[in-house]
Structure formats: structure tokens, C-alpha cells
Amino acid sequence: MSVTLKDVAALAGVSRSAVSRTFTEGASVSAKTRSKVEKAAAELGYSPNALASSLTTGRTKLIGLISNNFHNPIFLEVFDLFTRTLQERGLRPLIVNLTDEVQPANSVRMLRQYSVDAAIVASSTLPPSFAKAFHDAGVPVVHTFGRSATSPEVHVVGIDNVECGRMAARELLARGYRRIGYLGGPKDATSAMDRYRGFMEEVEKHPDLNVSHSFAGAYSFEAGRAEMLRLLADTPAEGYFCGDDILSIGALSALSDHGIKPGHDIGIIGLNDMEMSRWESVDLTTIHQPIKQIITASVDLVEEMLKDPDRYPEARIFPCRVIERGTLRPRP
Amino acid sequence: MSVTLKDVAALAGVSRSAVSRTFTEGASVSAKTRSKVEKAAAELGYSPNALASSLTTGRTKLIGLISNNFHNPIFLEVFDLFTRTLQERGLRPLIVNLTDEVQPANSVRMLRQYSVDAAIVASSTLPPSFAKAFHDAGVPVVHTFGRSATSPEVHVVGIDNVECGRMAARELLARGYRRIGYLGGPKDATSAMDRYRGFMEEVEKHPDLNVSHSFAGAYSFEAGRAEMLRLLADTPAEGYFCGDDILSIGALSALSDHGIKPGHDIGIIGLNDMEMSRWESVDLTTIHQPIKQIITASVDLVEEMLKDPDRYPEARIFPCRVIERGTLRPRP
DNA sequence: GATGCTGTTGCAACCGATTGCAACCGCGAT
DNA sequence: ATCGCGGTTGCAATCGGTTGCAACAGCATC
Incomplete structure (x- = not known):
């Protein structure tokens, strides 16, 4: 043959x-x-035959790429960058789609059967224990978009979500919004909780504010839209920090149903700065998350772990910044 | 260890x-x-160890999943379905991102080094010769979203693009549009050309029509928007068939720049029916492509090839249908 | 011509599994 | 007690490579 x-x-x-x-x-x-x-x-x-040689060398150059985020358009950018960056360096992504799965056991077993050299957990909606399961099974792992504070055992790459929460709150306050709200992602996502914490931390400095919060069922258009529709049925706030651009876009759709003009009547600030947020019809004011740097850093860490598997775990945290567009009223 | x-x-x-x-x-x-x-x-x-056993059994259960389409949101749905469907059947997707690549040689070599059991080429913008290169190298292959007519050597799963072109033309005519245009994807994509052919075939039956056509540089928001902006600078048609939903959405954005109301002033019909087209703010009339069935059929074919590698090549073509929303004026 | 050195080569064991084959086992039938 | 049988088991070869080791070739040096 x-x-x-x-x-x-x-x-x-x-x-x-x-x-x-x-x-x-x-x-x-x-x-x-x-x-x-x-x-x-x-x-x-x-x-x-790469697999035959892997038998003796112990290296497959296969990297497990694990995610459960197939309904957020930002992940198209994430997958594009991950797959390209990996293959540019001679590594091969082996995808694991966790949409229906929450326990790490299966993924760990599967990736060990295929002798992956390392794994990348690319999700902020999987708990830190998930990445740790790989570590415990002897698979080098980096948790991209993970929480840095409480998982000192695995490499984490991402942003400071608490600081982003503060940043969003400051931005709303600086523009004169006094009745403000946080519309976050699912409660069990560390990113949603950390952003919430930072947001609250900042607003609690100002006792005169009227603050509310709620959590959408997922990081998806539908969930953001549904949650905002619910809020509009009662007395909505003047300005919202939506914990993700796709939630923001869902929320904007709900506003539009009610004939509410974003930026004019109700303010929205998102987080991610995905391609779609730049579209003229969206024009979302948002906090930019440096995806490209995050992914490059993740793959850098993978390569360094291949050289030194017992490398001391590390957090690489990238700063974010506000991108001004049309969904918040101007600063005074 | x-x-x-x-x-x-x-x-x-x-x-x-x-x-x-x-x-x-x-x-x-x-x-x-x-x-x-x-x-x-x-x-x-x-x-x-799955790789060690693959040495003797000759089966890796690895399936190469090849695409170059990381800027069209429909592909988030496509990847989600492919990865889930494959892993439900005990197969593992090994991704190849061809964004910067046009020649098959590298991908073929790479996937052979990893002894994939089969390959799926998921793209309508790669030429039939691409999939054929896998076939020639002895790798069972199915070309999803490929052109059926001229590649009798590999399995093809998808839709009848020529018929979709006709369908779009009929739909525009039935709604009384007389000055109509085709805004297609890149000229080198078989899907763009086939849809064009069907479209022209149908409109040429009516000599009184005013027909124009043009091709965007890619299946992307930006390309659709840029092309529509160009068309608007001259004398645009009354109704357009945009060869893909993402092109349509780009075009809609251009219309909105000019204060033109889709469905009222200018009609747009897309193709794909991706999730975003259902969003209230988009509300795109479009031709539904049955993605789920297409992907299930593709994986079915993969499994059948694993049983019988010399299986006679086959085309599985799924019918499409018009989904009425708000971007075409009503039928009289 | 003997010596030593460096660089190249092949042998054979090994990586972690699978599998054809022959040996073997227990057991009921004769 | 012998035989035959179906089911189980282990041996050893094999899959396609890598690599430590010893042998060796070629060449310069003494």
C-alpha cells in the first residue's frame, strides 16, 4: 500500500x-x-509516517484544542488564529467539541489515547478544574480565556476580567449614566463572575447610583436578546455593560424591537471587539480584548512546555481598552 | 511514564x-x-494508545477537515456540526486551515503523514482539483459544498447551485423586479459561477429584463459591502441575488449607509439561511441550504468509505427552498 | 606501515500495540 | 482411558519508524 x-x-x-x-x-x-x-x-x-515515529520519539506534534463555544462568532476568529498559528509552527490541532459535555474525563482520556503533546482549553465557560484535569493526567495544558487567580497549577492566558468590569463601570459613569446595569454571561462562567465583581467594586464607590445586574443563559445572541427583553418589560437601566459583544448584539436587537435608540436612549458597552462590532449597522462601543496576542501567547506557552514539561505555571494577562463607537452617549 | x-x-x-x-x-x-x-x-x-494500534490495524480514526472559510459566520455552524458529528461516531477531526494556501500538495502530504483515514474538504471556494488530489494520493475524500457535475472522481455533498440561481431569479421575477442583478462570491468559486449560470439561464427566458452581475472578492461581509457600495455609486438594480448570506449582510450595510430600505427600495435575496439571517435586525429573505443534512451525509459517506475504500463516487444533492423574510417586496 | 581521529554506516533492540498460529485446557461422549 | 472439540491463551512476528553502539572507511600524521 x-x-x-x-x-x-x-x-x-x-x-x-x-x-x-x-x-x-x-x-x-x-x-x-x-x-x-x-x-x-x-x-x-x-x-x-509521523505516527510511527511518534512511538519512539514520544512526540506527536498533535495539540488538543478544546472548546464549547460554537455559538459566539468571536470563536470563528479564535479558531482561525489558533489553527493557523499552530500549523505555522508545525503543530496539528485536534479539535474537541464540548458542546454537550461538561466533565473533563472523556476529553482527557481521548486526548491521551491520541498522545497529544499538549492541550489548549479555549473557553471562559469551563471551570478551572477542567484544565487542571489535564494537568493531573500529565498532559501539558494552557487555559486560554481562563481565570488566573485561583488556578496556579496550569498556564493561563487572557485578560483581567475584574479590571474589565471596573473599566466598563468607569466608562458608564464618566458618561453620566447613573442608573446602570450589568448584563453578564452565564453565572457559572468565571469570566461572567469576575467582570461582575469588578463592575460592582467600582460602582460601590458611588453610593448614589442605582445598580442592577442579571445573567444571561449563555454567551449567545439569543440569550442576550432574551435577557434584554426581560429587562425592558420592567424598568430598564440607562446604561448597560454587556459581558460580551454577542450578548450586546442580542441586547441591541431587543432595544430595536422597542424602538429604543442605543447610545441615545439606552447605552450599551460590550466586551471583545469582534469583527461584527465594527459593522456600521452594529457600531458597538466595546472593550477590546487582544485576541491575536492572547492566541500567540497561548501557542508560545505550548511550545515552551514541549521543551520543559515541568515549567512553572504562569499567567499571561493582556490589557484591554475601550473602543469608542456609537452605543454610548459621548463623554461630557 | x-x-x-x-x-x-x-x-x-x-x-x-x-x-x-x-x-x-x-x-x-x-x-x-x-x-x-x-x-x-x-x-x-x-x-x-490509539496511535500504536493504528500501526498494525491501519486505522487511525483521524479525519482531516480542510477549509479556507474562516470569515463566514456560517462556518461556525459548519464546524460545530462537523466536529460533533464526527466525534459522536468515534472519529477525530484534524483541522487544516488553508487560509493562506491554494495548492493541495502540502495538505495532502501532511494528512498522509498523520495517516488520516479520510479527508473532508469543506469549501466551495476550492477547485474540484483540490479534492481530487487527495483521491489521487489514495486518501478517501468527500468534497462538501463542492460541485457535482465535473468531478466524478470524488464524493460530493451539497446543493444544486445552478438550480439555486434559477430559484433566486424566479423569486425576484415573481415579485415584479425587472431590473435585477447577481452579486456573487469570488469568480474562482464553483458555487459563485454555478449560481450565476442558473440565474442567467432563467432571466434569459425574459428578453425584456435589465440584468447585471458582478462578483465580490470573497465570501465575506467586507467584500459584499464594498461591492454593493460600488454598485450604488452608479445606477443600481431594483433587486439583487447575493450569492451568500454574509454577502447579503454586507450589502445591506451598504444600503443602510445610503438610507436605502431593503425590501422597499431595493430587494435582496441571499443564500444559506444562517442563524444571523433570522436576527430581527437582519431579517434576510434567503434560500435555505440544509447544512445539517449536508454534514450528516458527508460523515455518512466518510464512514462508508472506511468500509469500502473503492466505493463508487457519488453526489448527494439536497434541495433548497426560499425562506421569506423582510428583504424582498411581497409577491403581488 | 602503523596509529589515531573524525565522520558515516548498519545491526539490532525498542516504541506500544495487534494477530495468526499452535499449544493447551476442561469437558462430555465413546 | 481415550478421543475430539470449542474456547482460551501465549509466543513471536509485525506495523513503520528511531537510536545506542560497535564496526568501519578515509585521511592525515608520525
Whole structure:
């Protein structure tokens, strides 16, 4: 069926070791045998079997990429960047879709069966214990978009969600909103809770404010829309921090149903700055999360763990900034 | 480091074969040894190495999933469905992101190095020759969203794009549009050309019409928007068939810049019926493409090829239908 | 011509599994 | 007691590579 070392060796008239060595970086082969081997290999269309070699080297270059976030458009950007960044460095993403799954056991077992060199948990809605399960099973892991504070055992890359909460609150206050609300993601997401904490921390400095909060069922358009519709049925606030752009866009849709003009009647500030937020019809004021840097840093960490698996865990936290567009009223 | 057959065999006091057999479906092992082995395996936390066994069995259960479409939100749905459907059947998606690549050679080599059991090319903007390159290299392949007519050598799953073009044209005509246009995807995409062909075929039956066409640079929001802005600078048509929902949404954004009301002033019909098209703020009249069925059928074909690699190639084409929303004027 | 050195080569064991084959076991039938 | 049988078991070869080790080739030096 497929061409193996042995075939090439036979055609080139050398031993199998010689062939193996011409295909491994830095091995000792003379120019003469190398060229003989290369000629034979080209003739047969040989390319080495990565899985067979992984047996002896212990390296597969497979990286588990785990997420449960297939309903937030930002993840199209995330997957694009992850897959490209990994493959640029000779690593191969093996995807695990956790949409229906919450327990790590299955994913851990599966990725160990495929001997992945490392795993990336790309989600803020999976608990820190999830990433830790990989660590405990001996799989190097980085938790992208994870919470840094309470998981000192795995690498974490992301943003300071508490600070983002504060930032959003300050922004609403600076624009004169006094009745303000937090519309967060699902309660069991660390990101939703951390943003909430920062938001509250900041607003509690001002006792005269009227503050409310609620949590959507998911980071999705539908959940954001449903939650905002619920809020509009009662007495809504003047300004909202929505814990994610897709929630914001759902909320904007609800506002539009009621003929409410964002930025004019009710203010909305999101978080992420995904491509769609720049669309003229959306024009969402939001907190920019530096996705590209986060993903590059995550893959950097993966590579460093491949060199040194016992590397001391580290948090790489990137600063965010407000992007001014049309859904908050101007600063006075 | 990790637990192997040998360790389990030693602890259970049996041969390695016995251990192997208890983990392979339908092998002959007595209840007694099986339970001894299972006890030992559980104690050591053993799980078999899928890659090592692939060496002898010739099956990896790895499926290459190849795409270049990371800027069209429909692909979030596509990836979600593909990854879930594959893993439900015990197959593992190995992603290849072709954003910067057009030649198949690299992907083919890479996927052969990882001994994938099959490959899925999920893109309508890659030429039929791309999928064929896998076939020629001995990798079973299905081309999802591919063109059926001219590639009898590989399995194709998708829709009849020519018929969709006709359908869109008929729909515009039925609503009384006489100056109509096709705003398609990139010229080198078979889907863009086939939809164009069907569209023209239908409108040419009516010599009194005023028909125009143009092609966007990509299936993306920005490309659709830019193209529509260009059209608006001259004399635009009354009704457009945009060759994809994301192009439509870009076009709608351009219309909104000019204060043009879709459905009232200018009609737009898209193709795909992605989640976003249902959003109230978008409310796009479009042709529904049955993504779920297409993906299920693709994975079905993959499984059938695993059983019979020389299976005669087949096209599975699913019918589409118009979803009426707000961007075309009502039928008279 | 013997010596030593460096660089190249092949042998053989090994990575973690699977599997054909032959040996073996217990057991009922003769 | 012998035989035959179906079911279980272990041996050893194999899958496609890698790699430590020892042998060796070529060359310069003494």
C-alpha cells in the first residue's frame, strides 16, 4: 500500500537507518547517501509516517484544542488564529467539541489515547478544574480565556476580567449614566463572575447610583436578546455593560424591537471587539480584548512546555481598552 | 511514564495478548481473565494508545477537515456540526486551515503523514482539483459544498447551485423586479459561477429584463459591502441575488449607509439561511441550504468509505427552498 | 606501515500495540 | 482411558519508524 522506509532503503541500496537519518534534522549522513536516498524517496513519493515515529520519539506534534463555544462568532476568529498559528509552527490541532459535555474525563482520556503533546482549553465557560484535569493526567495544558487567580497549577492566558468590569463601570459613569446595569454571561462562567465583581467594586464607590445586574443563559445572541427583553418589560437601566459583544448584539436587537435608540436612549458597552462590532449597522462601543496576542501567547506557552514539561505555571494577562463607537452617549 | 499493555499484563499476571484482547471488540477472552485485566487496568489508569494500534490495524480514526472559510459566520455552524458529528461516531477531526494556501500538495502530504483515514474538504471556494488530489494520493475524500457535475472522481455533498440561481431569479421575477442583478462570491468559486449560470439561464427566458452581475472578492461581509457600495455609486438594480448570506449582510450595510430600505427600495435575496439571517435586525429573505443534512451525509459517506475504500463516487444533492423574510417586496 | 581521529554506516533492540498460529485446557461422549 | 472439540491463551512476528553502539572507511600524521 503506502511507501515505507524499507522500500526507500531497498531502492537506494542503503540501510533503513540511513533513510531515517536523512529525514531527521541534524543526523549524521554523508552528502552522497543523502542524495541517493532523496532521489529514491522522490521517485517513490515517500514521506515519513509521523505516527510511527511518534512511538519512539514520544512526540506527536498533535495539540488538543478544546472548546464549547460554537455559538459566539468571536470563536470563528479564535479558531482561525489558533489553527493557523499552530500549523505555522508545525503543530496539528485536534479539535474537541464540548458542546454537550461538561466533565473533563472523556476529553482527557481521548486526548491521551491520541498522545497529544499538549492541550489548549479555549473557553471562559469551563471551570478551572477542567484544565487542571489535564494537568493531573500529565498532559501539558494552557487555559486560554481562563481565570488566573485561583488556578496556579496550569498556564493561563487572557485578560483581567475584574479590571474589565471596573473599566466598563468607569466608562458608564464618566458618561453620566447613573442608573446602570450589568448584563453578564452565564453565572457559572468565571469570566461572567469576575467582570461582575469588578463592575460592582467600582460602582460601590458611588453610593448614589442605582445598580442592577442579571445573567444571561449563555454567551449567545439569543440569550442576550432574551435577557434584554426581560429587562425592558420592567424598568430598564440607562446604561448597560454587556459581558460580551454577542450578548450586546442580542441586547441591541431587543432595544430595536422597542424602538429604543442605543447610545441615545439606552447605552450599551460590550466586551471583545469582534469583527461584527465594527459593522456600521452594529457600531458597538466595546472593550477590546487582544485576541491575536492572547492566541500567540497561548501557542508560545505550548511550545515552551514541549521543551520543559515541568515549567512553572504562569499567567499571561493582556490589557484591554475601550473602543469608542456609537452605543454610548459621548463623554461630557 | 505512561502505562502500557506490558504493565497491565504484568500486574494481572497474563500475557500482553490477553490484555490487548480484552480491549478489542469481539476478541476471545474468558470472563475470568477479562475481569483480572480490567481490575489491573483500572488500578493503573491504563487506556490503550490509539496511535500504536493504528500501526498494525491501519486505522487511525483521524479525519482531516480542510477549509479556507474562516470569515463566514456560517462556518461556525459548519464546524460545530462537523466536529460533533464526527466525534459522536468515534472519529477525530484534524483541522487544516488553508487560509493562506491554494495548492493541495502540502495538505495532502501532511494528512498522509498523520495517516488520516479520510479527508473532508469543506469549501466551495476550492477547485474540484483540490479534492481530487487527495483521491489521487489514495486518501478517501468527500468534497462538501463542492460541485457535482465535473468531478466524478470524488464524493460530493451539497446543493444544486445552478438550480439555486434559477430559484433566486424566479423569486425576484415573481415579485415584479425587472431590473435585477447577481452579486456573487469570488469568480474562482464553483458555487459563485454555478449560481450565476442558473440565474442567467432563467432571466434569459425574459428578453425584456435589465440584468447585471458582478462578483465580490470573497465570501465575506467586507467584500459584499464594498461591492454593493460600488454598485450604488452608479445606477443600481431594483433587486439583487447575493450569492451568500454574509454577502447579503454586507450589502445591506451598504444600503443602510445610503438610507436605502431593503425590501422597499431595493430587494435582496441571499443564500444559506444562517442563524444571523433570522436576527430581527437582519431579517434576510434567503434560500435555505440544509447544512445539517449536508454534514450528516458527508460523515455518512466518510464512514462508508472506511468500509469500502473503492466505493463508487457519488453526489448527494439536497434541495433548497426560499425562506421569506423582510428583504424582498411581497409577491403581488 | 602503523596509529589515531573524525565522520558515516548498519545491526539490532525498542516504541506500544495487534494477530495468526499452535499449544493447551476442561469437558462430555465413546 | 481415550478421543475430539470449542474456547482460551501465549509466543513471536509485525506495523513503520528511531537510536545506542560497535564496526568501519578515509585521511592525515608520525
